[in-house]
Amino acid sequence: MSTRKAMPGGLVAASEWKQGEGVVGHNDSRADAGLLKRAALASFIGNFVEWFDYASYGYLATIIAVMFFPKSDSMTGLLAAYGVFAVSFVVRPLGGVVWGHFGDRHGRRAALSLSILIMSCSTFLIAFLPTYAHVGMIAPALLLLVRVVQGFSASGEYAGASAFLAEFAPPGKRGVYTSIVPASTAAGLLFGSVFVAVMHAVLSTQQLHDFGWRLPFLLAAPFGLVGRYIRLKLEDTPKFKALEGAHDVAKAPVTELLTRHRGKMLIAFGVTCLNAVAFYLVLSYMPTYLSTELGMSETASFVAATISLAAYIGLIFLMGALSDRVGRKTMLIGASILFVLLTVPLFKGLAGASFATIVMIQIAFGALLTLNDGTLPCFLSEIFPTRVRYSGFAFCFNAANALFGGTAPLVATWLIATTGSKLAPAWYLVGAAGVALIAMLASSETSRSPLADD
Template sequence: MTNRKSAGTGKTATMPATPAALTLSGQQYPNDGAGVSKGTLRRVVGASFIGNFVEWFDYAVYGYLAVTIAHAFFPEADKQTGLLLTFGLFAVSFFVRPLGGFVWGHIGDRVGRKNALSLSILIMSAATFAIALIPGYTVIGIWAPILLLLVRVVQGFSAAGEYAGASAFLVEYAPANRRGIYAAVVPASTATGLLLGSLIALLLSVSLSPDQMNSWGWRLPFLLAAPMGLIGRYIRTRLEDTPAFLALEKEDEAVKAPVTALFREHWRPLLIAVGAVVLNAVGFYVVLSYMPTYLSEVVGLSSSASFLATTVALATYIGFIFLTGLASDRFGRKRVLITASILFVLLTVPAFMLLATGNFLVILLVQILLGAMLTLNDGTLPSFLAELFPTKIRYSGFAVSFNLTNALFGGTALFASTLLIKLSGSDLAPGWYLMGAAVVSLIAVSLARETSKAPLQS
């Protein structure tokens, strides 16, 4: 046995020499998935999947229908300015995510992962549904974009708890040697949300006339959020919290101020986590969300062809995600994350040069390649970030680092890409931006320790 003081409390918890169980007050609590039934694991996977699915379905629809949304809320602006304003609203909603990270991290580490996730999905789905009900600019004038901004701020706040909470939930339930593949469910769920959003955008673009899309067609996808959110909340409320958190709760070992403990005692892994997320933040939005707009507005591909290429790339991305999770379990998180960064440094700009050819087959192959490269980062990052922090502050550490970085670089990626093209006059600007993000993540991950083979910190 080994003794370890809990952060922020001064209490000492007795830990086993192996990660098979937590032993507190003479009782054993399964850790790293030991003793958890397969049925429970399936329910945990489903509960973690659906919340992120709903969240990223919304982001996909907003990004893929950006041109139509710009017409509905900024009809008096020219096309490029309308896009900038629409993506600006997209970015502003991200600025509240660090605040959400603090709040949801505190709730998750103090009250429990399940409670935080059950509440966040309810707020998220309600806000997404509300977008479908906002009248356009021609009906209520300036109040239309103001209401859209307010709803997206609520979305940003609620979304701050989803990705981090689901990742922590899965990692704390997963078997010790399979944390990577289980945590890969989280980015897979985001990609599935994007995939459904892309499919619906494609269906609408080929089924409705431009007038129908501008007047009511764009609202239809947002209406789906309410039933999906209610289903997700029902699944989550029927689960127990993770064994690791229940053990801490029983011994009153939960930190009273987890965010304070995070900045005071775990600032080094926090800085590493922030740097590691940069490639994910920029890459995810540029490669999977901004790309249809880039292909149609910059390259000149038709809207239907742009959506089709992105849809195929997303389908392959989901498969690659799980392969990456398996690879990170076998070869280690650090090695896989470093490989991702190096590939983006070397291949991003050449990939954007090939996109500029306008050849559909070439574009499709390039998108599949970029998506596969991105999965090396995205499929490994959830388990890597969760393993960086001890149980007492795991939700806070993940939520703060992930949401702070996404606020600075993820939410602004669509706006920055559009602005950089306008300022530089170069269609390759998003590629250079993505390459720079890869350099930052490469440095950060190089400074990290390997986490895949070690037991979860208590």
């Protein structure tokens, strides 16, 4: 018999849930609610820090290109800046293996507490890097090094936080709980967008080049310290503690994953391809596309991005809750089909459109993305058993993002330069949606079953 207490955003807390399916062993429902809130906040803050940084880097790419690379034509500098952005993703599959192994062997809490410390420190260091004008080619080398460390540490965040919440969530509410994770990434992007938009509005171009671009990265230190403190105060999930208590923790999670769950890995990788490309094109690259390719002012492009991000956050919990009702497979197949059908027409609509129309198109893209993004973290948590959940999620998610996500702005810029078509990024997104559709057609529904242990 469960006693449920309503929480903001449609979340619920349960005082008594079946062993391994939620928080157990607490007689006071208020204590359960407090634990769930702390778990949600702990999961939220790490991804917020990560994506605030990535938003800042992406939105300041044109300035970073000037500050860290030799002066040449603007396209070459922008490609170089996005190249560094992409290289930081190369280490993500390796990071996913390392953090997944650590989280499956030693617990989700331990992995998440360490990853946020390394990630926030490396982000903070960007604010103190010398520029090309001062140290020449050492500047881009240092930028690359810091972003590689940052990419490695961040590779455990999304998967770890999602698994953490899925294992804490009550039955029938895993979708809405895990939607906190993509909401946190969007909140980081939103705050980054607002911060950069304000900087563009109040600082001159010279001030942005002199010191303004450093300001967002300074905020990583206080954010990271708060996140680490919250995570250290949490206990681990009921699912992991049950495995630990039964001495059934996987000794070699990656080996077990590769020998017993290869089919699930292919499905997870395939469906994440759409999420990776769409996320970076729609929420990170779009302001640069609007200003560089369509001639919109940088301030206007940032404002449009901010409005669409706010709409995205408003929808993401709804989509997570909807996935609890209609199933993960239905949601993810629907998202793939809609991206295939609507991406090119929406991109065409951007050319020569009014500001209001551009905002509406970006909101439409954001709504399409929430169908996938509000469902994916729960699906990837459910498809893998507890023994290898962190490893399976982290490796597949980071491999897809390394190949197709982090490279998306670079590929989009290169495709436009090579083909001369401003619709080239749209066709790239359609291709990713096709891959995700095939993957989901081969999958099974996961929302109706309890989380598997083995």
